[in-house]
Amino acid sequence: MKEILAKIVEKTALEARWLNTLSLLEMIGARKIGKTVCQAHPALEILEHLNDETRHALIFKKLSRALDERAETYLCRDEAISYFQMLDATASEWLSEQIGTEEPYYNYCFVTCLIERRAMQIYPVYKKITPHPVVQRELAQIIAEETNHRHFIEEEIKKLQQKTGVSLVEEGQKIEQDFFDIFMESVKREIS
Template identity: 40%
Template sequence: MGHATETTNHSIPEVLKAIVSKEMNHALWLNTLSLLEHIGSRKILLTQSSEDTSEMILRHATEEARHALFFKKAARTIQPEFRSGYQNSSLVRGTAARIYFAKLDTLVRRNLKKVFTDERTFTYLAYLYTTTVIEKRAMVVYNAYDEILNQSGSPIRLTNLILEEEGHLSEMSAEMYRLDPNAEQRLALLEAEEAKIFARFWRQIGEFSLN
């Protein structure tokens, strides 16, 4: 499994370089990142809107929505006539991107359901774990992508966005460790399972990059 993850991580810059080299594909890729950030923002608001909604949750949902907008606008920087929504024809393997998110969400909820019977704690921890695992993956992809953007002299840079994601991760980590005595082991297990789900998703992105 470690080998599969290693191979996937190694292939991330190669696939991104191929995508960035073609303007239309690059715009579609940016729109796909926008979709994933939008799904994240929407999911936070759908699952965490209650009398317990904290400043952290509101800030996090707002920043994810802003990241979705950032990537949408960036697609227009690459392709000025790009005005698409989230139709599959306007995305890089849109169905695969949605499946990646849904499978990860199901994985986390199934794991937590066995341990946390209180609905409020379960829902909150599901948000924390799902978002943490996805954002840790995003950091790998975004850092590789930002380096390629820098090397290619692109006007698009992800520096601020990466800093915000790092801020989210440290906040969520503190909450997970406060509420779950087995947070370290659980996170390691979920990350290992995410690597398999991501490998399938990234294989499809790699196939697209050859177009």
Template identity: 35%
Template structure:
């Protein structure tokens, strides 16, 4: 099932839509926590703080969008309030582990340097995904006449992607080669996630 068709099924059902918003909120929050966990104890620049803060804000914003749907749903991130909860919770962690393993082999990094490199590449891959997913979701929302809106997130995610590219260019002259590998990892994991999502909402 195509992403747009999946999202149309979700948006047309308030319970599914609530869980979808909550799932996106969970993932944004998980991403923010990953960013904070990757921080050096002292060497923390403004971009990292900004990025973590904005990801937390996205999690909050998506959670607040639930008020625009009927019902009193999804107060927490428990499994019954998420879509494909096991795959959702596995997705970002699995990508992080795979990328760390790859970067350790390619750059011989350990400790804080490995954490920071993983932050750069994982975040880049996630921002590429966000740049694809959120506009499709917004199109579905607009066509459905939904009160839910993610336009502000789309704008900020575009800015995040540009910031990640700038940091990756500083990190390595060959960053694109390695980023392509990481993006392929993410694509495989996302394909598995979206397949399971499609089964749940069809």
């Protein structure tokens, strides 16, 4: 992953497309929150998460434009969408099998946990290697916010693990890794 990110930041136009892709992924996440756990007035933590994900999408879009005002394209748009949608569907189905029921709140927590863990692998590495101070600053803020979401979500997952006796995160990360590898392989091909 680090090698792919290093290659992306070599060219400003390419990095702008990467930022636009991150914006897209954050927006998909925000939409997912709205569709799954905001049918009624949700808890404060969920509203904060929805707000932050939407704002992250906006920040990444603005950064993309700041680096290249013509940046309207993505790095592997379809594969990015597929990564999120396939992860969501597969992880939610797996979780429902484990707990014996389909529970949108638990699906939200589980998928969010997996995505936040991935973000915390990507964003710090990206922050270190991007040559753009404005991107570094914004990533520092986003990392702090993602860390806060992760603490809340992981506490919810711990409660669920205690009920089920299943190592949910470990198994979920295997599912996520498969879809992430497919996405990153597409990015690698596109930037080569």
